[in-house]
Amino acid sequence: MNRFTKDNSRRYFRYPVQCKYFISPELLESSTDLYSNGIDYFNRATEDNILQLKTHVMQRLHRLSAHQDIFLKIVGDIFEKFDVVVNYLRMLNRGEEIASRKIYWQNQERILEGFNGVKDLELEAPKTFDLLVSIEKKFVRYAQMIQETVEKSTSARLHFVDYPEAFRFTAEIRERFTKRKMDLNKSDLLQMILSLERLFEKGFEPFNNLATDYLLYQKHESWILRDLNLSACGLSFLNTRKYPNLTKAKIKLVLEDSYAEVIELDGKIVRSRYLRQLNMNETAVDFYFPKANDQRELLAYLHRMEAQNTMELANYAGN
Structure with missing residues (x-):
């Protein structure tokens, strides 16, 4: 049995x-460039979740009737910068050294600039603008923490910022609308934004798990x-x-x-x-x-x- x-x-x-x-x-004994404890944090479970959530974002995006050209620009830039950052997590997971690579430093500042096209909605759709700014801030915060981990980690130890965000992703937009008891299925736009937030939540989960396992073992x-x-x-x-x-x-x-x-x-x-x-x-x-x-x-x-x-x-x- x-x-x-x-x-x-x-x-x-x-x-x-x-x-x-x-x-x-x-x-x-770790034989990788960066320290590894043997746990696979970025595996098929995360990869499949990311693929499904990206698909859901695009499905909702193509149903939108207003400002679709702006949203295509925004989502395209989000996907591009998200892919760069989560690839850092894949490499950290494999114990690969990242900071010595020229491409990393070329992307360092660009990743933190925010998303192209978001400001175009400030006057046209202010409520949507506020939601996307919230998502943008969350992405930039995680990108900053991940970059610090990349730059300060060694083969002897991984470096993590000891902040609450490093241990658990807070889905602020989802929690906000859940508290209002809104029917989230009626709006394709809201579903798209919530799927973007969920994409960040699942994509950055390996970082949260890494930080938890390295910093909270004795706490x-x-x-x-x-x-x-x-x-x-x-x-x-x-x-x-x-x-x-x-x-x-x-x-x-x-x-x-x-x-x-x-x-x-x-x-x-x-x-x-x-x-x-x-x-x-x-x-x-x-x-x-x-x-x-x-x-x-x-x-x-x-x-x-x-x-x-x-x-x-x-x-x-x-x-």
């Missing part, structure tokens, strides 16, 4: 939970809650990171109502694979020879989950 993907097994106390966790593969109070399938003998999860298969790893868990501030376990990555239907990577980790205190805290947490689940089933049956 595959205990990570099959139905729940009482023996293993498998439960889907939200908790704070950290997976760190055993560090191998568990700053970790975010994430979905996890947890059992007494291992865990599995979905995200865009791809981990090296059959590699030893250190696992850290922050569990609700646990006496231990952080539970630390040794394990092995037994599977990390791409799921095309979800555009995500599924990773499964086995626990090996846990220390007594950490194992006791993990089992106590799972027993509480078991008791809670039993009570909920009993209440449901009583109704």
